Amino acid sequence: MTLERTVMRERIKELVIERILDGTYKPGERVVELQLVNELNVSQAPVREALRDLEAMRFIESQPYRGARVRAVTAEELGETYPVRAALEELAGQLAAVKVDENLIAKLESEIDGMRTAARAQDQHELLVHDARFHELIVEAAENSVLLEAWSGLRIEVFTLVSMVKAHLDLVAIPDSHLPILDALREGDPTLVGKELRTHIESFGALVTGADT
Template identity: 45%
Template sequence: MKPVVRSPLRDQIRKDLIEGLITGRWEPGERIVERRVAAELGVSQAPVREALRELESLRLIESSPNRGARVRPITRADLREVYQVRAGLEETAARLGRPSAAELASHLTSLRTTDPHEQVRHGVAFHRAIVAAAGNQVLLDVWESLGIEVWTHLSIRLFRMEPQENAADHEPLVAAFSSGDPGVGALLREHVLAYAP
């Protein structure tokens, strides 16, 4: 881990902890020692504790009195539940608004990278554009609260899911939004559910 140099500390610490989960620094069931993380990052334990609470709200870690924080074992059922909720939110977003076809096409171009981390990042940006276009801040906040990028990385790492042909998978969505297809919501829902393990 790199030392944290600027505020907001909690956000930077959370990003470092998430990176550790994504890369496998901490495996399921392994304890994350708050004091050790604070020492590595050169910060007090308070912002580390806050960041761990946020990860607990994402269901990525679990904590208990006198035992501290542990990486929560992630199951296929956990991932399916996240993808089911995500699919419903995105279907609703597609009914409420239409994203810019040019913006989606731009994200589609970026999805053609072979770097799996970049594919995840650009895929999340593609779907975020759809949700943001709904013009419903509550919907966007709930969607973002799911930790989409983290769960996608974890599904690939833990369950050896090969990144699908991302650009090809997203082309029908761009076409449907561009043409104003009334069935785009159902198409989007099925697209998201296809990624569930």
């Protein structure tokens, strides 16, 4: 699969999620593959792949002879991922804190810079990529393959997008929200790093679950 096709699939997926969350696509409404192909002027392949991903994430469901339809997605259902992610990243931070080096710090700083550039350009997709990579670097630094696999299965970019859309987050504020994590890593205190990561993730979860209240 080419890089261009992969990026297009991700952008189509983000677009459909946004439309589901903002009510453009109502629960039970069909998401028609050919309509998206014609609207976006793309081939069928990335659209079909995006819809398959969305079905795996339970945003849409396919039924024989009825096509793909939107599932009713509640804030509570979406919010269930955040306590799990918070626990995983707290553990990752504790494990990574004692292995921090200048190379890791430089990579994390680069991702924050990337977030800032994307935020100024209001490029949501690019910001998501850098945000997810920032957290992935910390999980990788924990050097625990089971932890990394569990974390990766949460589809971090998708749920970060959900947070942005449902809570109307200011893109420019997102990069700075990662600075306390970076400062804690510089100190190398496992308890503090874990705490900052948990607080960061839980605050996103609270924004999502509270968005409809």
